[in-house]
Amino acid sequence: MQCDYFDAGACRSCTLMGVPEEVQVADAQQRVAALLPTVPHWLAPATGPAEGFRNRAKMVVSGTVEAPLLGILDGAGRGVDLVACGLYPPSVTAAMEPLRAFVTRAGLVPYDVPARRGELKHVHVTTNDDGELLVRFVLRSTESLPRVRKHLPWLLEQLPSVRVVSANLLPAHAALLEGDVEVPLTEQTRLPVRQGSVALLTRPQGFLQTNTDVAGQLYRQVAAWVDELAGAAHQPDDGAAPLQVWDLYCGAGGFALHVAGPGREVVGVETSEQAVAAARDAAAALGLDASRARFTAADATAWAEQQGAAPDVVVVNPPRRGLGDRLCAWLDGPAAEGGARHLVYSSCNPASLARDLEALPGWAPVRGRLFAMFPQTEHAEVLVQLTRR
Incomplete structure (x- = not known):
């Protein structure tokens, strides 16, 4: 990408301006892999346009x-x-x-x-x-x-x-x-923004992944992994109990809405009542009733601690600071051990992700993928799948 502002020294926000895109991605993959040495397998990075991508x-x-x-x-x-x-x-x-x-x-x-x-x-x-x-x-x-x-x-x-x-x-x-x-x-107070296969209803104070193309790949990747985890035991109409999934820090419901479907019971948890209302409306537009996709406004950690049983799969997408000690302790402790077998962690901060993985000794990383969500910078989105040891 060529930028007159950068060349003139007027703006240096894009710290990697002028570095070829493939070099940016390769360097990011190397940095992430070094930060997360316990991840045994990395899929090919997900990339998108290097300019005109910010929504x-x-x-x-x-x-x-x-x-x-x-x-x-x-x-x-x-x-x-x-x-x-x-x-x-x-x-x-x-x-x-x-x-x-x-x-x-x-x-x-x-x-x-x-x-x-x-x-x-x-x-x-x-x-x-x-x-x-x-x-x-x-x-x-x-x-x-x-x-x-x-x-x-x-x-x-x-x-x-x-x-x-x-x-x-x-x-x-x-x-x-x-x-x-x-x-x-x-x-009108919400703007529909299609990311992946779902139109999310973004609001003025709401969170939205800024790179629509790469965000769509991120949501589809999580959906594909959950589909694999469901396996034959959770195919619709075969009499098996539905696959239970929690989406903690769900925002407007991006992960939850991509994962929801026949044979699934999905719960999204988010502190913002406005975001929860938008997620519910998006679910209704997809024909998902509350038995298949339910959203609640609550603190993710406090809510998880109050539940009587853990789900089959937990999806987390915390803010940059990470999950925090309490939620890591819950995920690694006996309350979750009796139910949750799979954890999918999406992070916009690989450093806090690395700290959280160290605080989760009961979980083994299976695979990871870098998502080049922020071209021209050293920031990266990382997705890691873990299973109970």
């Missing part, structure tokens, strides 16, 4: 009302305009100039980080493969909300692909991307 842009707003900049901040807190960043697909980059014009039209004062004044902090844009958009304005307060509402019809006219618009309130002067309060500004 979500989180742009810092700087500059002035008359000349807003959308991009990042440099080390001194000054704005760097990145509206033509090659990581984003055409549907996102085409939205940048209308969004810039909207900032001026609505009189949204960009937030000045060094001076700690202004109103508009970020603009977030999410897209799906149909080019439809979800747009968020991250504001310091409600002061400019009336102007956003007043001029929103103009923006929707300029960008007819926009389906969801919201305002997020972030009053704190902190290096955060969003606050806790979300104000819907359109009737």
